[in-house]
Amino acid sequence: MTRVAVLDDWQGIAADCADWSALKAQAEVVFFQDTLFDEDALVARLADFDILLTLRERTRFPASVIARLPKLRLFNITGMRNPSVDIGALMARGVTVCRTEAGEGGEATAELALCLMLCAARQVPAGDAALRAGRFQSGIPAGFALKGRTLGLVGLGKLGTMVAGYAKALGMKVVAWSPNLTPERASAAGVEFADKADLLRQADVVSMHLVLAPATRGILGAEDLALMKPGAILVNTSRWPLIEEAPLLDALKRGAIIGAFDVYGQEPLPLGHPLMDAPNAVLSPHLGFGVRHTFEVFYRQSVENTLAFLAGAPIRLMPPPA
Structure with a gap:
């Protein structure tokens, strides 16, 4: 009988x-x-499965793993791409690769970025923990309102533009920078252009909205983090490697900045990771895209793709890598 594995259903x-x-x-x-x-x-877990239905970028499938799955016939990706999977190796093995639609237009992740900003600015997680421990406001630092503050967007694509709209509705000033952003494009989105250094110096909140690529990996390093205002909030709902980890952890440990993160270098975040002990960091477990509607699209279309494959007429085929 055909065996189907549904992976990473956290x-x-x-x-x-x-x-x-x-x-x-x-x-x-x-x-x-x-x-x-x-x-x-x-x-050892997957060698006897014919079909793998994966979820976003959770389990990694390099060529070294793919070569050791002899029964694999169909590999399904949720969303339009998955850099954690060697698509070329799958296709070279003759494995059919399908994908699903994205499930949402980025609003779920953009809304979570706003949520993290508000939670960090108003010390909501610390207040929740204190209240549950029998302390009301005792020991909770005073936060700050976002109205009149400056939001610096590192990246002004679809999600960055959404977050800019939310911030302006709160009365924030919004500035933006990315390696390819021009003043004209920033103006068209209704925000001010700033170079990276100036953005970091003036922003009360910095929010990351770049695609991870060789050119953007580590785009915020030690020198960049040192430019941020004391007590500024750094939000990352994009990809962890956009920021160099060692200087980021050092800045958090020293209390120089406040972190608000939804993505990590390893997921699930392992127990004992230094972030777990950072009192000035708000952590959410990669909830960005994960609203129910998105999962319904992912799994409904994963089932449809599998049934079509078993019927000999696969749909939503992944194009070969460039």
Whole structure:
């Protein structure tokens, strides 16, 4: 019997987000709610599966893993791309690769960026923890209102533009910079252009909205972080490697800045990571894209893709890598 693995269902909601009955009538479907990082353990788990239904960029599939999955016939990606998977290696093996639609237009992640700004500015997580520990306002630092403050956007694409709109509605001044942004494009989006150094010096909140690429990896380093205002908030809902980790952790440890993060270098974030002990960091477990509507699109179309493949007429095929 065909075996289907549904991977990285961390919130345990995959089974409830789609009708799996037609697929279960033709195949054994197994849901996994954890992620394996060891390649040998991953291969041992998946070697007997014919079809893998993955979720975004959670489990990594390099060529070294793909070569050791002899039964694999269909690999499904949620969303339009997944840099954690060697698509070329899959196709070279003759594996059919399908994808789903994105599920949402970026508003879920943009809204979470705003949520993190507000939580960090008003010390909401610390207040929640204190209240549950029997302390009301005792020991909670005074926060600040966002009205009249400056938001610096590192990246002004679709998500950055959405966040700019939210910030302006709160009465914030918005400035933006990216390696390819021009003053004209910034003006067209209704925000001011600033070079990177000036943005970091004047922003009360800095929010990252860049795609991770060789040119953007580590785009905020030690010298950049040192330019930020004391007590400024740094929000990252994009990708962790955009910011150099060592100087970031040092700035948080010293209390120089406040962190507000939804993405990490390793996910799930391991116990004992220095961020866990950073009292001036607001942490959310990569909830950005993960609203119910998105998961419903992902899993409904994953089921549709699998049924079409089993019927001999695959749909939503991934194009070969450039």
